[in-house]
Amino acid sequence: MQEIIIGIGVTALAGALAAVAGAAEDTESNIGSQGDPNSQVQLAPQMGYTHRIYNKAISGEPPAYTLWVTLACGVAWAFIMMNVNAVLAIIFGAVLATFVQGIYATTAYLGRTASLSKFGQPVFIDVLKSVTTVTMGHAFVAIFTTVTACYLMSTVLHHPFALPLLGVVWGLALGAAGSATGNPYYGKERQYQNQKFGAGVPISASGNIVRYAEAGQRSSIDNGFFTAKLGGPASGLCFGLIVFFELWRTVLFEPIANGWGAVVAGVVIILIFMIIDRYVEVWARKNYGPYTAAATEA
Amino acid sequence: MSAIAAKPAGNAGAFQPVASVIAIILAIVFIGVAYLLGNMGIFSGGAMVPMMTLVGIIVGAALIAFGVHFVPVGGAPAAMGQSPGIATGVAMLATGAGLAGLFGGAWAASLGFGVALAGGAIGGGLMMAVTCLMVNISYVYGMGIPAASGKVAKDPITGDSQAEYKSQGTEGHGLPFISYVGGVIGGLFGGLGGTLIYVQLLNFYNASFAAVGIVGEDAPVLAVGLAGIFAIGMFLVIAVLSAYNITGTIEGPHDPKFKRFPRAIVAAICASGICGLVAMLVVAVL
Numbered sequence: 001m002q003e004i005i006i007g008i009g010v011t012a013l014a015g016a017l018a019a020v021a022g023a024a025e026d027t028e029s030n031i032g033s034q035g036d037p038n039s040q041v042q043l044a045p046q047m048g049y050t051h052r053i054y055n056k057a058i059s060g061e062p063p064a065y066t067l068w069v070t071l072a073c074g075v076a077w078a079f080i081m082m083n084v085n086a087v088l089a090i091i092f093g094a095v096l097a098t099f100v101q102g103i104y105a106t107t108a109y110l111g112r113t114a115s116l117s118k119f120g121q122p123v124f125i126d127v128l129k130s131v132t133t134v135t136m137g138h139a140f141v142a143i144f145t146t147v148t149a150c151y152l153m154s155t156v157l158h159h160p161f162a163l164p165l166l167g168v169v170w171g172l173a174l175g176a177a178g179s180a181t182g183n184p185y186y187g188k189e190r191q192y193q194n195q196k197f198g199a200g201v202p203i204s205a206s207g208n209i210v211r212y213a214e215a216g217q218r219s220s221i222d223n224g225f226f227t228a229k230l231g232g233p234a235s236g237l238c239f240g241l242i243v244f245f246e247l248w249r250t251v252l253f254e255p256i257a258n259g260w261g262a263v264v265a266g267v268v269i270i271l272i273f274m275i276i277d278r279y280v281e282v283w284a285r286k287n288y289g290p291y292t293a294a295a296t297e298a
Numbered sequence: 299m300s301a302i303a304a305k306p307a308g309n310a311g312a313f314q315p316v317a318s319v320i321a322i323i324l325a326i327v328f329i330g331v332a333y334l335l336g337n338m339g340i341f342s343g344g345a346m347v348p349m350m351t352l353v354g355i356i357v358g359a360a361l362i363a364f365g366v367h368f369v370p371v372g373g374a375p376a377a378m379g380q381s382p383g384i385a386t387g388v389a390m391l392a393t394g395a396g397l398a399g400l401f402g403g404a405w406a407a408s409l410g411f412g413v414a415l416a417g418g419a420i421g422g423g424l425m426m427a428v429t430c431l432m433v434n435i436s437y438v439y440g441m442g443i444p445a446a447s448g449k450v451a452k453d454p455i456t457g458d459s460q461a462e463y464k465s466q467g468t469e470g471h472g473l474p475f476i477s478y479v480g481g482v483i484g485g486l487f488g489g490l491g492g493t494l495i496y497v498q499l500l501n502f503y504n505a506s507f508a509a510v511g512i513v514g515e516d517a518p519v520l521a522v523g524l525a526g527i528f529a530i531g532m533f534l535v536i537a538v539l540s541a542y543n544i545t546g547t548i549e550g551p552h553d554p555k556f557k558r559f560p561r562a563i564v565a566a567i568c569a570s571g572i573c574g575l576v577a578m579l580v581v582a583v584l
Contacts, residue, residue, distance in 0.1 A: 035377065035385070035386075036373055036374040036376070036377040036385050036386060036387075037374065037377045037378065037385075038374075039374040040374070040378065060386065060387055060390060061386075061390075062386070062387075062390035062391075062393070062394060063390065159401070159404070159405055160404055160405065160407065160408075160522045161401070161404060161522065161523075161526055162519070162522075162523055165523060165526045165527065165530075166401075168397070168530055169397045169398070169400065169401050169530070170401075172390070172393060172394050172397055173394045173397060173398050173425065175390065175394070176386060176390055176391050176393070176394025176395070176429070177394070177425075177428075177429055177432075179385065179386040179390070179391075180384040180385060180386050180391060180429045180432070180433055181429065181432040181433055181435075181436055182436075183376075183377040183385035183386065184376065184377050184378075184379065184385050184433070184436050184437060184440070184441065185436050185440045185441065186377070187374070187377030187378050187379075187385065188377065188378050188379040188441050188443075189440055189441050191378075192378065197441070197442055198441070198442035198443060199379070199443060199465035199466075199468075200378065200379030200380055200443060200464075200465040200467075200468035200470075200471040201378040201379050201380055201468070202380075202465070202466060202467025202468060203375075203380055203467055203468065203469075204467055205467075206378070206380075230436070230439075230440045231436070231440065234432055234435060234436050234440070235432075237432060238428055238429055238432035241428045241432075242398065242424070242425050242428045242429070245424055245428070246398060246401065246402060246421055246424060246425070249420075249424075250402065250405055250406070250417075254406070254409070258409060258410070258413065259406050259409035259410070259413035259417065260413060260416070262402075262406065262417060262420075263413065263416040263417055263420050266402075266417075266420030266421070266423070266424050267420060269424060269427070270420070270423050270424055270427045270482060273427040273428060273430075273431050274427065274478065274479070274482070276431055277427075277430065277431045277434055277473075277475070277478050278456075278475060280431070280434050280435060280438055281434060281438075281444070281445055281458075281472075281474070281475060283438070284437075284438040284443075284444035284445065284472075285444050285458070285463065288442060288443075288444050290462035290463055291446075291462060291463055291464060291465050291466065293466055
């Protein structure tokens, strides 16, 4: 009984850590323009719109976060094996991974932006200096919380995978969840504020991203400020719910019917999510109605 | 022309019988090699155990390849609300769902074959169910856009008409219910296939270690680690193969590109044959 209660507590803690990780991950990737919308940032100078937005995507968030989280997990695991205090070991790992992220961010920004020099896009050294450290700060939060959640799964919940292998699994899942949920909000709602709210961006508008903020030119830090309101929390909720329900159904229902309890609980949770999704879909159709073309100004 | 407006040239999605037959023959050769190596004592467990392990791995890979085609992926255009689907890459999303499944499956592995497979499948499905819901919430409450598909007139499950909700100049946006269900099914297949590969390899490694006298506390840990690494590696191989088949974006089971899945399954059968053989050779008794 005691084990189950501890399991539930750890599940809740891991879910909360994952929620913070998801929010920080999305904000980090939006400041660094690492998600799918980076294609628009890369495209903009080619369409004649020079900008001050950071662009560091090389292979997208999931593989990048797999690298950073696995690296941090591996370093932490090695230190734990050397009998270093687990908290310190996780911090060491996360700091090292954050420095790797910083190097990656710097080289990616310089490389990608330099490739656009023929379209007149300059490399802004002040952007490099101010934005890189901000993405590193967010990356540290995302990596540290994910590694801590993995550590809890490994030691308290006794998952058979070693810490670095859990890092691969949850680093990729973190990137996938953040990328899926946060990207549309950054891509459409932030980069295309010159387009009508409540409609998709026409393909003909590709590359015409908004480049000016309230005062002067927009930098990527403004993107973090904007998307931290909805995209970040939504990504955090997404990753937090995945981790929470994945652990919760196993910890609580696995003892029932030799493991089949967890399977049945999973099916029930999936069906509940499906019903909520259908409700959201119908709500949107009812409240927004069919698409109407924007009235042209005289 | 943008990437999503481009149509594949010629018969890019067509099934190619000659290449498929060659791939199947190669897969049969790999299974034969596993049988022979087992017979010669290079693989422990006799002739049948390595062969059945490889067959299990190939079946798992085929399930993953099939499942990837269900996952609605819109890539960069989806992030702009230019096409329906989830705004990330095919390989990444399918692998994320599959690994979440593998996490659950590996956890349940000690409870038996059936529970592990079911646990893995549900883990993948659960990950996709949460992700797909949050994607729709982002679209509906963050951007004020209802879900609409450009590929079908009516949602095959709910019967909702699509065209009038589609913004002008786009191919659709959000996740219509059919895409949501497709995502969950894709996660189920991915988790199931990944866990099947993992369980097959885990049993094979455990048996191999026991046969050569590697016992004690570290042996099962090593077996779990090796099986986990190779299962994840094979997942990426199959997901990337299938991503080439999909070429960018797919809306789910109602998308015309979905019909290309036999090609991916054949490719997965061939690729997983050689990958599985390599994974087994790691513990060959020389």
